Amino acid sequence: MGVKTMELEKGIVEEVHQKLEIKNMFLLGIQHVAAMCAGAIAVPMILGESLGLGQEEINTLVSATLMMAGLGTFIQTLDIHGKIGAKLPIVEGVSFAGVSALVAVGLSYKGTDPIFGLQVMFGATIVSGIFAFLVAPMFGKLLKYFPPLVSGVVVTSMGLSLIPVALRWVAGSPKSSSYLSIKNIILALITIGIVLAIQKLSKGFLGNIAILLGIFLGTLVAIPMGLTDFSTLNEATAFTINTPLQFGFPKFELTAILSLFLVQLVIMTDATGNQINLSDICSVEPNQEKIVAGLRGHGLTSIIAGFFNSFPHSLFGQNVGIAAITGVKSRFVGTAAGIILLVVSFFPKLVAILTSIPSPVLGGAGIIMFGIVAANGIKRLGTISYDGNKNLVIVATSLGMALAPIAAPQLFSNFPQWGKILFQSPVTLGALTVLILNIVFNEFNKK
Template sequence: MSVKVLEANEKVEAVHQKLEYKSLFLLGVQHVAAMCAGAIAVPMILGESLGLGQNEINILVSATLMMAGIGTFIQTLNIHDRVGAKLPIVEGVSFAGVSALVAVGLSYRGTDPIFGLQVMFGATILSGIFAFLVAPVFGKLLKYFPPLVSGVVVTSMGLSLIPVALRWVAGAPKSSNYLSVNNIVLALITIAIILTIQKLSKGFLGNIAILLGIFLGTLIAIPMGLADFSTLQNAGIFTINTPLQFGVPKFELTAVLSLFLVQLVIMTDATGNQINLSDICSVNPDQKTIVAGLRGHGLTSMLAGMFNSFPHSLFGQNVGIAAITGVKSRYVGTAAGIILLITSFFPKVIAILTSIPSPVLGGAGIIMFGIVAANGIKRLGTVSYDRNKNLVIVATSLGMALAPIATPQLFTNFPQWGKILFQSPVTLGTLTVLILNIVFNEFDRK
């Protein structure tokens, strides 16, 4: 079975082609299954750090999925020519802001965790405005992102995500099956299922190999005793996320400045991801498209703070999905956005998604995140290494990017702004390769 394109005009770019509804639904579900665990993890971590009750955490999770759906609409649909990249982007709450948001929440909570939450939302709103306004500045930096630079950035992204997948394979540190052999076996089974489908099917089944791997892996986890759906019983039937459920956001200078730095990290990450996704979709990542995408992230973050959520960005795992499937239509992202929005209304569906065993997600993640890194390596393969210092630039930049991956505590004694910037492998690798490329290549040309 192949993905049938409904557009009669063959000249329509692949990124703008409309697919059959059945194909859109299954491909959209695959994107949601791939990103859901990561998206849900952030509000759960932040809620637990503040000591919120389960009801409050459920509100944050619902809000996160709703805003992921809305943010995905902004990026994939033609809402405005200057807002949204019009690529198969799937938005979600960014992990880049977790440590800073935890620090903000704990600093301002006092005896009232809700006050800490209000400060976090206030900082998120202003950081979204900041990202929206400075997006054109990032667009002007695009000329400094030749394949040498963008290749290092994308490779750094993949390398930074692979440890996340491996942690999923290991399981929750406090669980009884942490680091168990069964976890590793289940992850390997999931990988084998995905690779087998990729080998045997060149058509539509190959495009949804990740989804089938997650589904079949979860079924296999049940007799292995690694699947727990107990939360499904206590989940409600219907919920709706309304703005300012926790009260009016509060604006504190220190918190706002911290989130400004977080947005710079997010925008650096998003720029690299967008360049990678543009390459996968055979679209020229010009300045206008990059700026429109960054404005989309800013607008989504701005709305997120009003609707009980946190800074959003393009999810790297979904770039990996696009690379694996080869499906370039932005409407696949729109389908994922619709599914995320509808899911946010039904707690039982959220409970099912959060019950997917982490080793299953880890097995799928190893492939998805590895594809991201492989795309970066592929781009670096187009770079000339003769009679220049490009090999040294790549070696140094990737070495710097690996520093916070290998030793997460390396920057513990840095000031807060330093920890926010340098604890991100993508930011550290990007800053290094940008500076070295300018010093060794741009200066020499002039």
């Protein structure tokens, strides 16, 4: 039995650390980038617009975000330091969890100078990254409270929280003339059909890049439908480089820092669930040491991001969906995605190409990707026993709580700022509920 276990562990290690052919590795990497790019650039655009920054300054924030996504992905996938980085096919990106808090911080401190508000954001990002790095070991100790019951609810909540994002992509931009048009829905359905057809007809490498092919072919279909806009390609400059402190030295304000401490707790909760899910997909045991190393990677990326004109980063859930679809476990696919992100950040015309992908195309692909994240959580919940215990009540209550901010986004609008940060995240609300209920109903009974 011991020999078999050692052989299995050896096989698992080889699979996770397997280096694929360069061509295949980069095609898979492009697929990861195409899946996460819209979400990655949305945050700096939202934050820049909220402060009233000019287009050139917003473009700088976008390039900085992509560069830091590449560097953060390197930290998570390469063996830079034994205790930093999850060594999984993780793709980092600036986290949506901090958007509302960062907007509030920027508007509170900008006064007549929006750059000052931006500097306060960067200062809070740096200190919150240090906080995440330092508390990672304590957070990692919570892993023992993440049995399949808890992790299943957390992962399902992630998928459920991401599906509305895909549906909003299907609807299109509210500023667009095609918003909520039948054309958008048809294009999304065509993209879904392409991905499913490739999955059905191909079980080899083409099946692994089904999402990428769906996005590419969906974009081609969108051209005669009049749903593409490549005007930004002509307007984009040929080359740019993201240098540190382009907007001046960060400013450190206590209120802003405390707000982002809460954001980091939300990010770490999401990241823990995502990493457990990705570990399961990659057949790797998500032990405490690996979870802590991954959380340290997020913290270190956020520290560097504050100096390089970006914001708190975390593992992107849609890329977990890509890993689940492809079944490719090599962490070097993530490294390839990091290289692509880094290169793209230097060439605004490449950014313009990625941002020109019609949102209904991304929405169609996203419905499948995010649905698979939820399905993985449901699959995990199917492994636990519901006889002679209260697990069914725990799951029902926790998923019901997780759906609250999804179904009624304004439900917590009258809460204080710290309450909004914590409870507007479906994952955090679902995770807190299932953690508490599991302890009350199951852990106390053991004692």
